[in-house]
Amino acid sequence: MYRYDEFDHGFVKSRVAEFRDQVERRLAGEITEDQFRPLRLMNGVYLQLHAYMLRVAIPYGTLSSRQLRMLGHIARTYDKGYGHFTTRQNIQFNWPTLSDVPAILADLASVEMHAIQTSGNCIRNVTADHFAGAAADEVADPRPYAEILRQWSSLHPEFSYLPRKFKIAVTGATRDRAAIKTHDIGLHLRKNERGELGFAVYVGGGQGRTPMIAKKIRDFLPEEHLLSYATAIMRVYNLHGRRDNKYKARLKILVHETGAEAFGRQVEAEWQALRDSELRLPESDIRTIDAYFAPPVLPDRPGGDEAVRLARLDSRRFAEWLDQNVTTHRNPDYAAVTISLKGIGEAPGDASDSPMEAIADLAQKLAFDEIRVSHEQNLVLPHVARADLKAVHDGLVEIGLATPNANLITDIIACPGLDYCALANARSIGVAQSLSRRFGSLERQKDIGELKLKISGCINACGHHHVGHIGILGVEKKGAELYQVMLGGSADEDTSLGEVLGRGFGPDEITDAVETIVETYLRIRLDRGEKFIDAYRRVGAEPFKEALYAGEFRAA
Amino acid sequence: MKILTANRLADGEAVWFSANGGWIDSIGGAEIARDKEEEARLDAVGKAGLLDNDVVDAELVEVELNDGEIVPVRLRERIRAAGPTNRTDLGKQARPGQLAEAA
CATH class of the missing domain: 3.90.480.20 (Sulfite Reductase Hemoprotein; domain 2)
Incomplete structure (x- = not known):
């Protein structure tokens, strides 16, 4: 690293x-x-x-x-x-x-960390696929480019007082695990037909009060032009982004109002003046940063499959965790492990001091010293020998962090909400805890299958409710908390925004409402293979509206 | 009815202006403004608190009396007075003798 x-x-x-x-x-x-x-x-x-x-x-x-x-x-x-x-x-x-x-x-x-640019109208922390460098579906590790962007954007004098905050995400994989289309700039690292690395460039995505999906303005940007092109985007934004109204100041509004094509033309025009400037990255500079991210030397560890097979027979708990929280690695002797910070009934994303230290010890001993934080508020050990999976699992069991629920309905994203946040209008954590307990049975969760449940306590959408398969937005109405439900959002390569179903629900009703939605899905799905999001895309909102509002369920 | 609240500059702790004068870290003893004149006086106290660098974000918030106890009208203020509702072991609600209940 x-x-x-x-x-x-x-x-x-x-x-x-x-x-x-x-x-x-x-x-x-x-x-x-x-x-x-x-x-x-x-x-x-x-x-x-x-x-x-x-x-x-x-x-x-x-x-x-x-x-x-x-x-x-x-x-x-x-x-x-x-x-x-x-x-x-x-x-x-x-x-x-x-x-x-x-x-x-x-x-x-x-320990080489800081808190600079984690707030304010500047370029924030550049995010990336949490399986970067380990994923089997990746053309190259996106993090060297994220690091190049970090160095370029740190205290950049021209981009320290932007119209509004600015977020960039990068992925190098086919599956988008970094939600790049919900960012101001989303970069998809890919190879062209000559095998050269470059990016598909998306701009103007974002959530908040005006959610927008980013539009592609360039299919392939050669890697050496990363900074010249990013600078061109920033200059167009800095020049034309609105400063008179903070709710209309994000890049997404500019792209929307200008039109993606026209915006793209403005960027290309700006870029013509920059592409051969000192911002063009020399090959040697890229490879120098690349070298920092060279994957750890992963020794051959044959026998992992047999070890896993035997351990699976021996322990149902291990088998369940293996099925849910272990992801294919590009090296067949290895795997990536998701450490769920979503224990049943717990606050999503919270981690205590001793477990953090215990995970650090596990990573040092069995995972090449690396840990990742996912935007889904879990931790990841990206490189674990399959032969060591049982030892890692047992280590996680000891600290209570082996909940086998990655990508299931209790793997909930939730912002801090009104329990902490000065901007919030309603609580998120309590709703997440209640839903987690309601759907706590692993058997039931596995029957429901992949389901992304995301909760925000205000319109700023830190809990990504717009892109949840089921999204919940807490608002304040007449002094009380009210929760709006939206369905059909998604933050992957098929990014979509959820649609509000109808009237909101009170704090005592929201868990029942979500259960009604889930039960409706179970009733209408073609078979167990049809995921919630696919079923929703097939049938639309009507059956869910019918179940929630026309039946015996009394809406708030 | 309104009371004056703020956060203490040095540690960010939620505080209220006391009926005895000075900033206190529990809502129970807050001075209540019952008319516009008293509100204006408390408002001036808040502004002075900012200028004296004792507190930040001073504001008047609406409250009711419930069996003699001061209860803020907004949930936000009830949570500030008690602590996170998902962690009753933290914040003012965790301190001995503090019974503030947020929700």
């Missing part, structure tokens, strides 16, 4: 010193809150309902065991013993004091 060079170390260290000074001056009353707010936000410090919140960047969701151990240390030392992994592959600490933040940032810097 990427290692800081002297410049990176010096830069992050000086930034910590600068923020330490700013905090001291703020606490001494030398600067006002109006002056300080943008400074703290630039360093990832928000103020929420109960306390400050620190959002730490995890570039493209990749962590070493040393870094994960440090996150556990921070949770224990400065927070209340846990952190919350987010849908942008970051982690949030919910309870730090302002006076402790400089010390936390210094601890993070010691």
